[in-house]
Amino acid sequence: MFDLLKIRRRHGWTFVPDPLRASVIPPFRGRPELRPDLCTRCRRCEGVCPAAAITAEPLRIDLGRCILCGDCQEACPAGAIEFTTEHRLAAFGREALITGEGVAAAAEPAADAIRADIRRLFGRSLKLRQVSAGGCNGCEMELGACGNVNFDMGRYGVEFVASPRHADGVVVTGPVSENMAAALEDTWRAVPAPRLLIAVGSCAISGGVFAPSPALRRGFFDGHAVDLYVPGCPTHPLTFIDGVMRLIGAHSAQL
Amino acid sequence: MKGWLATRNNRSEARADAPAWTLPDLAAEIVRRCQEGLRLAAMFGVPEGGRLIVYAILADDTAARLWIAAAAAATGAAYPAITREVPAAHVFERELWEEHGLIPEGHPWLKPVRYPHDRADRTQTMAGYPFFAMAGEEVHEVAVGPVHAGVIEPGHFRFQCAGEDVHHLEIQLGYQHRGVERLLERDAVPAHPFRNRLAESIAGDTAVGHNLAYCGAMEALLGLEPTPRARSVRDVALEMERMAVHMGDLAAIANDVAYLTGNAVFGALRTRVINSSLAACGSRFGRGWIQTGGVRSDVDDALRSLILKNLGDVWSEAEGMAEKFFSSASVLSRLEKTGIVDQASAESVGLVGMAARASGVPRDVRADHPWGGYADVPLRPVTQDSGDVLARAFIRYLEIRQSLEVIRQRLEDLPDGAARSTSTHATLPPDRLAVSLVEGWRGEILHVVVTGGDGRVIRYRVKDPSVHNWFGLALAVRHNGISDFPLCNKSFNLSYCGHDL
Ligand code: SF4
Numbered sequence: 001m002f003d004l005l006k007i008r009r010r011h012g013w014t015f016v017p018d019p020l021r022a023s024v025i026p027p028f029r030g031r032p033e034l035r036p037d038l039c040t041r042c043r044r045c046e047g048v049c050p051a052a053a054i055t056a057e058p059l060r061i062d063l064g065r066c067i068l069c070g071d072c073q074e075a076c077p078a079g080a081i082e083f084t085t086e087h088r089l090a091a092f093g094r095e096a097l098i099t100g101e102g103v104a105a106a107a108e109p110a111a112d113a114i115r116a117d118i119r120r121l122f123g124r125s126l127k128l129r130q131v132s133a134g135g136c137n138g139c140e141m142e143l144g145a146c147g148n149v150n151f152d153m154g155r156y157g158v159e160f161v162a163s164p165r166h167a168d169g170v171v172v173t174g175p176v177s178e179n180m181a182a183a184l185e186d187t188w189r190a191v192p193a194p195r196l197l198i199a200v201g202s203c204a205i206s207g208g209v210f211a212p213s214p215a216l217r218r219g220f221f222d223g224h225a226v227d228l229y230v231p232g233c234p235t236h237p238l239t240f241i242d243g244v245m246r247l248i249g250a251h252s253a254q255l
Numbered sequence: 256m257k258g259w260l261a262t263r264n265n266r267s268e269a270r271a272d273a274p275a276w277t278l279p280d281l282a283a284e285i286v287r288r289c290q291e292g293l294r295l296a297a298m299f300g301v302p303e304g305g306r307l308i309v310y311a312i313l314a315d316d317t318a319a320r321l322w323i324a325a326a327a328a329a330t331g332a333a334y335p336a337i338t339r340e341v342p343a344a345h346v347f348e349r350e351l352w353e354e355h356g357l358i359p360e361g362h363p364w365l366k367p368v369r370y371p372h373d374r375a376d377r378t379q380t381m382a383g384y385p386f387f388a389m390a391g392e393e394v395h396e397v398a399v400g401p402v403h404a405g406v407i408e409p410g411h412f413r414f415q416c417a418g419e420d421v422h423h424l425e426i427q428l429g430y431q432h433r434g435v436e437r438l439l440e441r442d443a444v445p446a447h448p449f450r451n452r453l454a455e456s457i458a459g460d461t462a463v464g465h466n467l468a469y470c471g472a473m474e475a476l477l478g479l480e481p482t483p484r485a486r487s488v489r490d491v492a493l494e495m496e497r498m499a500v501h502m503g504d505l506a507a508i509a510n511d512v513a514y515l516t517g518n519a520v521f522g523a524l525r526t527r528v529i530n531s532s533l534a535a536c537g538s539r540f541g542r543g544w545i546q547t548g549g550v551r552s553d554v555d556d557a558l559r560s561l562i563l564k565n566l567g568d569v570w571s572e573a574e575g576m577a578e579k580f581f582s583s584a585s586v587l588s589r590l591e592k593t594g595i596v597d598q599a600s601a602e603s604v605g606l607v608g609m610a611a612r613a614s615g616v617p618r619d620v621r622a623d624h625p626w627g628g629y630a631d632v633p634l635r636p637v638t639q640d641s642g643d644v645l646a647r648a649f650i651r652y653l654e655i656r657q658s659l660e661v662i663r664q665r666l667e668d669l670p671d672g673a674a675r676s677t678s679t680h681a682t683l684p685p686d687r688l689a690v691s692l693v694e695g696w697r698g699e700i701l702h703v704v705v706t707g708g709d710g711r712v713i714r715y716r717v718k719d720p721s722v723h724n725w726f727g728l729a730l731a732v733r734h735n736g737i738s739d740f741p742l743c744n745k746s747f748n749l750s751y752c753g754h755d756l
Contacts, residue, residue, distance in 0.1 A: 133409075177433050
């Protein structure tokens with residue numbers, strides 16, 4: 001008993017006091033900063049990108065495809081690509097994930113970009129069912145970490161639940177393998193409406209590095225509208241928590 | 256060894272040098288060699304010019320040697336199944352059947368493995384999986400999955416129970432199949448031969464392990480030699496991955512026996528290990544740390560001290576926690592004698608990695624087929640002999656300590672010089688084959704790359720340790736209460752996507 005107390009004491013507090021204000025340490029790769037003025041359009045970035053996420057003309061990165069690997073930054077001889085540690089990457093629309101030349105800087109989207117009922121219904125408590133549809137266990141581990149003693153997303157009333165019947169929405173990871181397509185659809189149908197759909201990680205958003213594979217069946221996303229896109233490979237827990245809190249309008253209430 | 260081409264881990268061989276057999280003769284020869292003590296490490300088909308060439312790779316774990324042989328076969332050809340004599344071959348023969356339609360006659364368990372999208376027989380459907388079934392009074396089935404209760408990957412478990420007792424567990428996988436091998440074989444357009452980032456996504460909990468296996472094979476083909484410093488940094492990355500996952504698994508096992516302090520402490524310690532990886536390379540899972548030819552992120556003096564300090568702190572806290580955890584009667588009563596895989600079964604189904612070592616089989620690629628820094632500083636595999644959940648939990652604790660020793664040694668004696676990869680574009684030599692083995696935290700990761708006449712990759716074979724070890728889990732739960740399944744499952748913590756590819 002006393003040993004256990006000693007262990008607890010020694011362990012101290014490990015929780016992140018305020019996940020909404022916390023930042024990730026370098027060299028974490030978050031939102032890229034692109035400098036078209038430095039770019040010589042040599043296209044080396046396009047050649048190394050494993051996810052076909054970058055274009056040199058115009059110089060843009062699609063964060064829905066990008067796995068934030070930084071290979072383009074390594075390859076760029078002009079220093080036109082730099083990744084910042086900004087982890088707040090989630091967006092409510094697919095278009096808003098494209099960043100770079102000629103794209104308006106991502107601003108806090110207008111409230112009408114979000115379905116009207118979401119904040120009223122889920123603003124104070126949100127239960128989510130996670131489905132990995134070909135996910136490599138990277139995003140799954142990070143979503144699991146959202147609930148651990150460090151990030152403790154449960155403090156905001158946001159939790160993953162076992163039964164789709166208890167859930168207010170589905171969080172999809174993975175590029176949607178053909179062999180998981182039916183189970184994903186079934187799980188979605190088992191969640192009572194109104195419900196949310198959240199796509200986590202570049203795989204779920206676009207297929208990611210698996211996009212060219214004929215073993216995928218991404219029809220699920222043609223039939224159902226995504227409410228929140230959360231980039232990353234894998235998505236960092238703070239990126240997910242930030243995105244969900246903004247979606248349900250609980251973010252500003254906390255700040 | 257007559258009829259076989261001798262090779263080693265991370266060596267490139269001319270395919271023409273691999274002796275050719277007929278398929279039935281090769282099968283009989285493999286049985287003979289396995290009975291003499293060799294191990295079938297891989298067996299797969301390469302379709303080429305309208306026919307199929309089957310390659311077999313035997314491992315001699317006592318002499319750090321690999322042996323390659325080949326056989327040409329027509330589609331639909333039949334041969335006497337190796338599995339009848341060598342159960343560990345079951346999965347290779349099922350793959351050959353599923354992918355190319357070869358028929359292993361007398362195979363006792365000829366069932367689909369992963370339903371690849373380009374399987375030989377598209378009429379095989381996941382819904383039609385031929386489950387083993389039992390009948391009788393009190394006998395009932397429990398079906399779980401593919402979507403499980405937690406935030407984990409999908410797979411289907413079918414339990415045949417009599418009362419609470421599990422008589423048989425059948426595991427149906429394939430849901431995660433993404434066609435990884437075909438993507439690794441894709442023509443390198445636009446002219447980027449290195450697919451490190453894809454290799455890191457084969458199994459996201461083994462990003463470093465699979466990427467290293469990829470690098471090993473590519474470097475062998477390209478004749479690239481990572482610098483001594485790069486080798487050391489790579490070992491650090493691999494051992495940090497092992498430490499982190501083992502620590503997280505201890506947390507999960509503690510959670511399953513409702514020992515919440517253990518869950519919280521081990522879990523938070525894992526976070527510190529992965530955050531140290533983040534400090535090193537920008538990713539909590541070591542993504543982007545390693546690159547064909549070397550590493551992408553070197554370890555400078557400040558980072559070296561940071562890693563040593565963090566991991567040292569982690570260890571001293573883990574030690575105190577583990578001492579308490581592994582001496583608590585309530586914990587031991589759940590872990591001891593639960594989910595036993597005895598040594599003979601472990602050998603016969605071909606378990607690898609820490610699951611094998613927990614059953615007293617001292618199999619460890621770092622010792623048996625050493626590469627990188629493990630070739631310079633020998634490592635002695637840690638073993639346990641009870642083969643139960645306790646052994647698979649305790650061995651993690653011992654291996655965390657061993658990993659820390661490796662990391663300390665590599666960082667304290669870090670060679671000077673460059674570590675970063677300078678290789679970018681290259682073309683592969685034609686008609687070669689290279690085998691690369693890495694001991695990931697689960698066990699033996701095997702990648703084989705085969706190039707064709709024009710130097711393109713015509714076959715990329717991946718074997719995650721889970722391919723062998725899923726069957727170990729099925730054996731472990733036999734004659735255990737079904738409610739102990741989650742605990743047994745955590746004690747293996749196998750990969751779905753690593754298996755499904
Ligand atoms: S960081 Fe993104 S855009 Fe750049 S190479 Fe990697 S995936 Fe492509």
